[in-house]
Amino acid sequence: MLCLPLVLAACGSAPTPTFNLSAPQGFTAGGRGDGQLVVAPPYALAALNTDKIYVEPAAGQIAYLGDAQWGDSLPSLLQARIIQSFENGSRLKRVARPGEGIIADYQLVTDIRMFGLRITPEGPVAVVELSAKLIGNQSGRILAAQVFKAQVPATGSSGPEATAALDTASDQVLVAMVRWASGKF
Template sequence: MSDVPVSRSDVLTRAASLARRLLVASLFVGAALSLAACGSTPTPTYNLTAPGGFTAGGSGNGQLVVVAPTALAVLNTDKIMVEPGAGQVAYLADAQWSDNLPALLHARTIQAFENASKLRRVARPGDGVNADYTLVTDIRTFALRITDQGPVAVVEISAKLIGTQSGRILAAQVFRAAVPAASSAGPAATVALDQAQEQVLVQMVRWASTKF
């Protein structure tokens, strides 16, 4: 039986594939252990940060109401989503958000506008503000994606700016950021996700501020 030569690229591809499978397996093992230990050890809780220290353009003439983001059920939770592979969904066993993701991101979006925009006021629906504009967003992706090159935090949010009086969509845009994570462990994963969402919010605030 003759030996079949194996190229260096084949070896690297197989090694990357094996590493990815081991990483995915560790996620599910961790989840199983977490369930077994449920009730004995609190799950570490992490927060998101509102970006600051940046500037946005625009005249600042107007008031904005920011509606709570919409999201699919897999993201409408305080669990931290992981995408082990195409079409697959899991959650980190060793970390959770401090609130349901849409509620948490809603608060940080408002704070990001307050930190940088020149608007007269930024508010939530029901705050009694006679808004000139309404910002409607949808969380498309907010997850740690496992790739052959390692875990990557991916955040993608679509936004629509609506004229309150006319009800017309004045502008629409999709914002995306990807930040490599040092590992798939809770602390490293949440740091990368926080950095990615900060990048997205900066993009969104700067984009929206040019429309006012």
């Protein structure tokens, strides 16, 4: 009998709204399109390696939106969108995840430096910053490296407003990354 009130209390709570990121479309990238690319899972510190939506209320402070979450962990979600971005905008259609049985010529390694809402005196700003390294698999050498960053003002700090701004900033970063990497091979 003690379990019944707990079950009923759990049924009364509303599920947390879940959000997704889109992959940019309708853009083109240069390059010859030679070779096969493997996109490694992005590396993220524990604060960003979650399905929670990161908020920086002040410098050095970490919080999460209480009324929103990602549909998967941020690194997994970003890996999928990076692959889709290459497929959507690059001549390089031979892109995959590690372990999918391809022999890759190149590997794209990314670090998530920032992916969240920064609260500023002017209002909330979606900030996406990724560090990318293009590695030649035969040589094991870093062929090129670059940091990509975008900032987009958010219309508010609720789940829908924050994630819309983060999606826009993410699209900007991913388009720039695909164009940069596609021009290297």
